[in-house]
Ligand SMILES: Cc1cc2nc3c(=O)[nH]c(=O)nc-3n(C[C@H](O)[C@H](O)[C@H](O)COP(=O)(O)OP(=O)(O)OC[C@H]3O[C@@H](n4cnc5c(N)ncnc54)[C@H](O)[C@@H]3O)c2cc1C
């Protein structure tokens with residue numbers, strides 16, 4: 001919680017100020033920017049290279065904004081250089097507190113507004129947001145420093161140690177934290193901090209830094225700086241990539257690569273993008289969580305926050321292609337009630353989820369509901385083909401539709417992709433990088449044939465709105481989901497038929513979807529006249545998901561230069577974006593947007609190893625070489 005003392009933000013929990021009372025901005029610049037020789041180091045980056053700053057204690061985000069502003073001053077827009085800023089914060093400010101604290105700095109207001117816009121999308125755990133057309137990426141971990149630092153993948157170049165004074169907050173200055181900082185650093189990494197405490201100096205020296213003192217800011221006589229031995233190797237960013245598959249996974253991977261200046265060929269066999277599972281008229285942006293925070297839950301939660309922030313940029317809410325109507329997950333069965341109770345017992349920020357009873361749920365929904373459950377205020381729906389189009393709209397992405405890929409071969413310069421067009425003429429493209437995003441269809445690509453993907457057919461049903469159902473304001477989920485009326489119809493989803501690749505509409509599947517209406521509300525079911533509807537006349541759409549045992553998709557590097565974003569199952573609309581970001585970050589040797597355990601759990605090489613254990617090399621597990 002933020003308090004104010006003499007017009008300055010102050011933490012009563014720690015009994016310390018967020019920055020110097022003299023001038024916070026001047027202090028951050030002196031201690032961290034100048035203390036790390038940041039302007040000089042950024043200016044000497046070769047074109048296309050990147051730089052990563054790590055911070056302990058995000059607080060008001062002032063150091064991040066000062067760093068971003070400096071990056072803009074030093075690095076011209078024409079350069080392909082980018083900045084990663086990693087920070088950790090155990091007690092994030094509310095949106096109101098953040099905007100009040102940053103209102104003090106008119107010179108940073110443009111930058112601050114961008115941060116405040118993303119702030120409402122923050123989730124517990126890992127958050128990844130892009131700024132300035134992708135030139136700057138913020139990875140903010142909402143967690144304890146001791147837990148977050150050992151999970152960083154691909155290292156940091158300059159550390160800002162800013163965790164309140166060691167006397168007020170000893171947890172931020174432990175030997176374990178210092179060791180983790182060194183583990184997560186690139187050769188030649190530096191640190192800077194305002195404190196001169198002896199145990200901090202000795203601890204950082206013991207961890208491996210060469211430490212020196214320099215003049216402090218304002219009344220502080222001295223501060224500490226340090227450097228690790230060595231010099232960082234240049235990052236190599238691929239110039240070209242081929243992305244196979246124009247669903248959300250392919251469009252998101254293409255978008256993330258193009259944002260980094262990679263020239264992308266996006267190839268799909270259909271005449272238009274979003275012809276497969278990503279072609280439904282609408283889909284929900286939602287997160288279904290379990291109480292235990294395993295790798296899948298951490299991935300899903302991070303994906304949810306990321307997808308909402310990404311779409312705010314690429315496909316803003318307008319009520320036509322995207323809406324934020326909120327989502328209710330009802331405790332309609334004993335099993336769901338148990339899951340919901342366990343989740344509700346955890347400490348969630350109210351902007352992420354709230355526990356509501358049946359009366360509150362009914363008020364939110366605008367219709368009477370028999371059950372309470374979980375309320376996700378930021379849940380909403382999107383038109384997936386419009387999402388694909390928005391992601392794939394970038395001058396660096398060339399579209400090749402009606403191009404069926406038939407083979408994928410490793411060549412000296414990367415990967416060769418060959419196939420036929422709609423006239424059965426053969427074509428061939430080569431690129432340094434290939435990303436396979438073909439949903440369940442990988443069997444024909446030799447390097448991917450052993451991946452354990454299962455086709456799961458699904459059908460949605462479109463129902464006419466009635467005078468009662470028109471009152472529904474939110475998405476309601478039980479064993480399926482019902483959307484509020486969009487252009488005079490409701491959409492209900494979805495069925496699951498394993499190992500079924502047929503995409504014809506089935507009456508039995510419509511019936512299955514309709515049967516779920518009573519789980520939501522008996523009154524609603526009656527009002528929608530489902531008994532008298534001619535089910536054969538109902539509209540809908542069937543397509544095929546790609547599913548994996550355990551539901552964790554296959555995202556990352558399979559072979560040198562070959563990546564996959566596959567197996568998004570029932571949640572591709574939220575998981576595709578962060579998966580694309582992970583692939584692009586890994587391919588460009590940049591800070592990864594997810595913790596090591598999650599990166600390794602997503603890694604396709606690990607899955608392939610498990611399936612075909614005899615002839616693949618085990619993935620290297622470790623900070624500098626995660627299994628991606
Ligand atoms: C009925 C139903 C309802 C759903 N509802 C939701 C929802 O509400 N929210 C949600 O988050 N998720 C939902 N999903 C899941 C979501 O739609 C998927 O997870 C997501 O669309 C997967 O995207 P993708 O890009 O991996 O696959 P796809 O969208 O299937 O894209 C694969 C692409 O690869 C192309 N391709 C395949 N083989 C080749 C080849 N050889 N050469 C060239 N191109 C090729 C295909 O043409 C296709 O365009 C639903 C799925 C279904 C089936």
Ligand SMILES: C[S@@+](CC[C@H](N)C(=O)[O-])C[C@H]1O[C@@H](n2cnc3c(N)ncnc32)[C@H](O)[C@@H]1O
Nearest residue numbers: 057058059060061062063089090144145163164
């Ligand atoms: C001095 S403030 C950081 C100021 C910030 N860099 C800025 O620019 O505003 C220190 C921050 O560290 C956070 N913090 C304290 N203990 C922490 C811990 N154990 N793990 C993560 N964050 C912690 C505090 O909540 C506080 O926001």
